Amino acid sequence: MHLEKNQTKVLIVDDLPENLLALRKVLEQSDRTIFQANSGEEALSLLLEHDFALAILDVMMPDMDGFELAELMRGTEKTRNVPIVFVSAGGRELNLAFKGYETGAVDFLHKPLDVGAVQSKVNVFVALHRERNEVKRQVAALEASRRELRATQAELERSLKMRDEFMSMIAHELRTPLNTLFLEVQIRGVQLDHGNMDVFNEETMRKMVARDRRQIQSMIRLINDMVDVSRIRSGKLSLRRVQSELSSLLVRIVGDLAHHAAAAGGTIEVHAPDAIHGVWDEFRLEQIIINLLTNALRYGGGKPIRVTLAIVGEHAHIVVQDQGMGIALADQQRIFEPFEQAETYDVRDGLGLGLYIARQLAKSHGGSLNVDSDPGNGAAFHLVLPCNQYEAGDMDT
Known part of the structure; x- marks a missing residue:
């Protein structure tokens, strides 16, 4: 059965096909979908699957009569609040209506049915169901807006x-x-x-x-x-790529930082046996590497720092390894955010921008910068760069 998105669902239950057909013809309208069941078991299955605005139940049915079906509906969370209207061909003297109201019915109709009255009553329940759903939708939208407002407020405060x-x-x-x-x-x-x-x-x-x-x-x-x-x-950072050789660049940078290493009581060892050529912005690469080395000197505890260079496939891998206090797992991504430093660092040094800038510069080259560390066992920063992704002279923004 094809259902329109905003269709309201009504359930009719009767063991006689001719009664179902007649009631269906009375209730059908373009804005609603009529579901029908010829037994209590079939009706329960439909009730658990769909959200009905109203259930119209015949009282006298074999195996499970309308009252028994109503009792089961009232005992199930999903169907507890579905309005029930009973229909019966039994005489008024049988006092079936009283029993129907006892089971929680909202109305009791006797056959033969007054078509106008039936249509009017069903229209009321359909309208009420739509209003309830609209209220639920508005409440949900309001709650979503509140959550969004709270998130916006928290972000603004941050x-x-x-x-x-x-x-x-x-x-x-x-x-x-x-x-x-x-x-x-x-x-x-x-x-x-x-x-x-x-x-x-x-x-x-x-x-x-x-x-x-x-x-x-x-x-x-x-x-x-x-x-x-x-x-x-x-998004206005520009790169000026030229043909470069990484091994000699590393050796030069380490040489320039030799006096800084001596002042910190440590040394920097370079292991770059092979020349590795690529197309990079040398100034920005130097910025990344100097940042990693000064970071290692600052937190390396005066122990030797090891810099290695290797080619893996079409990528150059540079690793800056220190033997300092290390970085806790909880801090290993946070330190790459602006104005952040590891909680394990006793003294704040600088603005906490260096690693953020270094990672962004690596990304702008099509590469990556990550850290591998165990607290107490130093930290290894891994810089990965593609060797020939661009032609010399290309600019990025």
């Missing part, structure tokens, strides 16, 4: 919290190098005011310049990170 934390972190991260520079300027000013020019010898000046450079570079790095995050989120 965004506001992130904004406040971001502004606080920016202030903190900028304040440190700015305070250092400000103090340096004050000290130099005092020396100049007192005419102590002897303190500005070559060695002292070199140390001053080195300190100034470190503080300025720290602020530039912070600003660059914020710019990169803005470009990534707006």
